[in-house]
């Protein structure tokens with residue numbers, strides 16, 4: 001059913017602040033349907049929408065649906081008592097709109113995701129692999145360091161079981177892995193280990209969105225760029241446990257997070273979900289204390 005994450009949308013108190021932050025992060029900004037949108041350089045699809053409002057709050061999430069599946073999805077939604085709604089104010093009009101069990105507006109689009117910006121092969125000399133012969137890596141490592149696609153977003157929820165049932169049984173995502181009692185990661189079939197997920201919390205909210213960059217170097221260049229712009233240092237560099245991706249997070253201006261990732265696990269149909277008791281990082285500094293703070297106002 002759901003084939004991929006299309007974009008996420010936040011209400012924010014100051015669109016100019018949002019625009020500067022997303023540009024420093026490495027996204028291109030523009031205007032669409034009267035909203036501020038941001039997208040990855042070289043990708044013909046918005047990945048973030050920002051709507052002006054008194055406080056930062058999750059506005060909606062948007063997914064692509066496998067071609068031709070929207071009608072049968074509509075039947076399933078009716079059986080699950082998740083009726084179609086009008087698009088919320090400030091949202092795009094297309095697609096099918098519903099509310100998930102937390103009340104978050106969800107857009108379902110009958111279209112294929114735009115291809116991510118093409119990237120070159122990254123040749124490595126690690127382990128027994130010897131691919132990069134006669135090439136000085138430091139002279140090319142900065143050639144392509146910008147985000148190429150939105151990979152995943154994680155939401156806070158007070159009811160991870162109900163949310164997981166809805167997004168799997170009704171919308172067709174699958175559980176990839178869980179960190180016991182804390183995080184649920186969901187996938188849309190073969191590809192990235194997770195495109196969506198939930199962090200247990202007292203109330204709904206937006207935790208972070210994560211963008212793929214072409215290499216671990218690109219993550220570190222991004223972190224340097226943010227520091228150079230006077231942004232807080234954030235959390236990273238590290239390698240995650242669940243999903244195994246290299247990461248660096250920056251706090252956004254409203255108490256949530258934005259991440260660059262590279263080298264995330266790719267799963268296939270044979271993947272078996274596990275339940276783990278592990279910290280989120282395999283190596284690197286532990287997360288800052290505020291990492292799991294849900295500062296979003298209660299609805």
Ligand SMILES: [Fe+2]
Pocket residue numbers: 152208209210259
């Ligand atoms: Fe992430």
